[in-house]
Amino acid sequence: MFILDLSYIAPVEAADAHMDAHVAWLQQGYDSGMFLASGRKNPRTGGIILARGERAAVEAFCAADPFTQHRIAEYRITEAAVSRTAAGLEALKG
Structure with a gap:
């Protein structure tokens, strides 16, 4: 599993201007089965995505994000080997 840590490097107004394209890109990630969960950081300085797949494919997909x-925004990608989950979250395991 990968934790995709998205941090804004431009004003939030720039993110708002490209949000529809970013949301469409997110949907492609969900449709492909790569994305498991996503959401904004609080305070709103970026977002987090939980993803699965091959690292090279995840990196390439992040490079195609309109925010990138x-x-x-910039992505920090952290690979995690999930060994335990709460009931219902077994898809997070490796």
Whole structure:
């Protein structure tokens, strides 16, 4: 599993201007089965995505995010080997 830590490097207004394209990109991630969960950070400085797949594919997909392409945000990708989960979250295991 991967934790995708998205941090804004541009004003939040720039993110708002490209939010529809980013949300469409997120949907592609869910449709492909790569994304498991996502949401905004609080305070709103970026977001977090839980993903699965091959690292190279995850990195390539993050590079295609409109937020990345328009230099609105940067990703920090952390790989985690999940060994235990609460009931119902077994999909997070490796």
